[in-house]
Amino acid sequence: MTADLHALTEALKAAWRRSDQLFTLLPQAALHERPIGQRHPFLFYLGHLPAFAWNQLGRGVLGRPPLDPRLDRLFERGIDPPDPCAAPALTAWPSLTAVLDYRDAARAAVQGQLPELLRALHDRPDDPLIQRARVLHLVLEHELMHHETLLYMFAQREGEPLARPPEIPAPEGGDGRRAEVHEIPAGPIYLGAEWHETEFGWDNEFSRHRVDLPAFRLDTLPVRNRDWLDFYRRRSAPPQLFPRSWSRAPAGLHVRTVFGLHPFELAAGWPVQVSGAQARIYAEAHGARLPTEAELHRAALTAPDQRSRPAEPPRSSACDLRRFFPAPVGHDPASASAWGAEELLGNGWEWTSTLFAPYPGFTPWARTYPGYSADFYDGDHDVVVGASWATDIRLLRPSFRNWYRRDYPYPFTSFRLVHSTS
Ligand SMILES: [Fe+2]
Structure with a gap:
């Protein structure tokens, strides 16, 4: 199980790197854009992914206190089913620096709790979230699913398009084949x-x-x-x-x-x-x-x-x-x-x-x-x-x-x- 936990942790770190790469595609000025009315602005997701990880592992499973009571709660959950009224006014969002600080603190806190999760695997083997380190899978897959959500939100932006980095291949055109x-x-x-x-x-x-x-x-x-x-x-x-x-x-x-x-x-x-x-x-x-x-x-x-x-x-x-x-x-x-x-x-x-x-x-x-x-x-x-x-x-x-x-x-x-x- 230690080896599994190590592999899961590495997969989570790789997902964090990809989250950062995806957010880097977005100009800073676009972070308050909200291209899909039923969803929050992009800035929310910058805070949501680490908040979810901490709320699940640190607070939910290991019973730790809040990291930041206000931000833990603000970034707790996205909107779907739609509830546009739940979105704070633009001015109510924390600054980018505050969100990035929170993200880094939450990621560090999650990593800091891994020895505790390892102990819990022995002490609380009947907890389904702890068995097989399922809570880490849950956090990891949540992050990966949000990558796709972010990308389809990017595609709905208006105005200045995102620049395609040279390492991303150009699209392939063509008429395609008709189905049989x-x-x-x-x-x-x-x-x-x-x-x-x-x-x-x-x-x-x-x-x-x-x-x-x-x-x-x-x-x-x-x-x-x-x-x-x-x-x-x-x-x-x-x-x-x-x-x-x-x-x-x-x-x-x-x-x-x-x-x-x-x-x-x-x-x-x-x-x-x-x-x-x-x-x-x-x-x-x-x-x-x-x-x-x-x-x-x-x-x-x-x-x-x-x-x-x-x-x-x-x-x-x-x-x-x-x-x-x-x-x-x-x-x-x-x-x-x-x-x-x-x-x-x-x-x-x-x-x-x-x-x-x-x-x-x-x-x-x-x-x-x-x-x-x-x-x-x-x-x-x-x-x-x-x-x-x-x-x-x-x-x-x-x-x-x-x-x-x-x-x-x-x-x-x-x-x-x-x-x-x-
Ligand atoms: Fe989410």
């Missing part, structure tokens, strides 16, 4: 994880259960920007179908990226980034529907000659911030699953028709974060499956679940269609 339809026969898929077999899982990942699916016909690839543009024009360009990932400014149609607007022609072959509600309209208009969570997992993780069983996490070189843009659909035929479904990881999360709801046996096991999932079992959130280029590889285990509000258009989310079998 492949039939996946009736069969089972196991969703979720078993508590004792898993090093770490969020509360929503438990427990493992079998779902028997009828046959379904799935597109091999997601819908592209150019496909959406055809659809949008055929429907006479209604405002509700204009993706939030597009922009009409300054001259003609553009697509938003972390590093500013790019001409539509460059991004025509990328998966279209839309909300779940928009994706449903597109599917219905094509006589199709969105896949379920179980169907996408069956497409990704089973094979014609295998019994369905939880598989090793599929790996994708497309994830993990190795690039900062989507790629043209069909760019990676080697990513095809045994059923021929390509790019199930790395070119965008994919909307499903599955309401985010607890698996059988759900328990909010993390007493320091009981609302992680339960706050979102509200009928407004749908499961998304897969990963985007901004998703850390650590989150690619098959049981990991992600979800967004159905009408939330900002994250790196696309979709593919399921067609009628009749």
Whole structure:
């Protein structure tokens, strides 16, 4: 366990370095920008990540006193479900220096508590947050998930674009490939994880259960920007179908990226980034529907000659911030699953028709974060499956679940269609 703790600590430090690199992309003057109304300004997240780490490990699990009572509380939690009234006025935020000092103090305090966590592993072995150092996993994965959140917030900025550092490759353009339809026969898929077999899982990942699916016909690839543009024009360009990932400014149609607007022609072959509600309209208009969570997992993780069983996490070189843009659909035929479904990881999360709801046996096991999932079992959130280029590889285990509000258009989310079998 000492070795595991060491590896986890190193992974956490690497995540902190990446947090710092991402914030460095942002000019200081932009820290008070709030490009998504339902979320706080960027400055909040600079304080939120260390506050969360300290509040979970130091205060929540090890019972330490507050580091800074005001800042521990101010930076405790982001906003979703939306509550714009909860955001302090711009003048109420601490100075950048104060936030950076707090960040450094919190990180140092977290590291300073690791010997205590090691002792607790022996003294409190029945505490699920201490067993397997789960609290450290929780803090680490929270930080990694916020990297993706920050990046999709960057993409929604207006005004002066962020400069792309030379080490980040330029985007790949192209028309992409059109999807084919492949039939996946009736069969089972196991969703979720078993508590004792898993090093770490969020509360929503438990427990493992079998779902028997009828046959379904799935597109091999997601819908592209150019496909959406055809659809949008055929429907006479209604405002509700204009993706939030597009922009009409300054001259003609553009697509938003972390590093500013790019001409539509460059991004025509990328998966279209839309909300779940928009994706449903597109599917219905094509006589199709969105896949379920179980169907996408069956497409990704089973094979014609295998019994369905939880598989090793599929790996994708497309994830993990190795690039900062989507790629043209069909760019990676080697990513095809045994059923021929390509790019199930790395070119965008994919909307499903599955309401985010607890698996059988759900328990909010993390007493320091009981609302992680339960706050979102509200009928407004749908499961998304897969990963985007901004998703850390650590989150690619098959049981990991992600979800967004159905009408939330900002994250790196696309979709593919399921067609009628009749
Ligand atoms: Fe958070």
